[in-house]
């Protein structure tokens with residue numbers, strides 16, 4: 130029997146309600162996201178899967194407050210327990226949330242890092258935004274986080290330009306997690322890396338997410354990533370969520386014909 134949930138665990142951290150988005154340049158009938166609803170609980174990892182163009186990144190960017198949806202709501206429960214409507218927040222407050230309680234891991238690490246400052250400064254910067262000023266402490270924390278993501282802390286003064294793709298992604302993860310966010314949004318965090326680098330990075334993400342009890346939404350076109358990281362999986366097709374459930378159930382016993390096709394195209398010889 131599973132232990133009863135604490136009150137805080139039972140209440141979701143994030144609620145997306147009937148969200149739709151059509152880009153202004155798109156044809157009238159072309160919705161990037163249509164009627165998407167989801168909830169995310171504390172400590173839960175949810176994958177959003179689907180083929181290219183199915184609306185995964187648009188949905189994630191709407192959740193992150195980066196794209197104002199054409200319709201629908203994104204509600205987030207702040208650390209102080211207050212529910213906020215992400216798109217009704219003043220820009221300043223939304224930016225503060227994304228620097229403190231949220232993290233966003235970009236597919237291309239160069240977009241999530243500052244490439245012209247050192248690795249250590251990339252990690253320390255988010256702490257400075259929270260008011261930490263002591264240089265020695267910032268540097269020590271940056272080194273500690275580099276170690277946690279299995280980067281050599283001796284390279285704290287190196288530019289991320291001197292890092293490989295996998296190392297940059299680890300640094301981006303350290304930069305995001307150093308402020309102990311409650312919610313982490315990831316857009317294809319391992320895509321484009323060598324298979325062996327991907328596998329190690331996925332292990333690291335899985336370990337950190339569990340250890341820090343993070344809630345995460347992970348966009349991926351790779352069902353293997355969903356299988357490894359996510360408790361639940363949502364399947365998107367042409368902007369709509371066509372199926373959602375526990376990851377094992379969705380992948381082992383897909384109900385929607387599109388999910389069946391996705392799963393069979395992965396397992397087919």
Ligand SMILES: Nc1ncnc2c1ncn2[C@@H]1O[C@H](COP(=O)(O)OP(=O)(O)OP(=O)(O)O)[C@@H](O)[C@H]1O
Pocket residue numbers: 152154155160161179180181182183184185186187188350
């Ligand atoms: N900035 C934009 N302007 C106009 N249309 C866009 C824009 N960004 C995405 N779209 C369109 O919205 C739809 C959903 O795209 P989105 O990038 O969300 O899909 P995705 O599932 O994340 O795909 P991929 O895995 O290729 O990134 C697609 O038809 C895409 O062409």
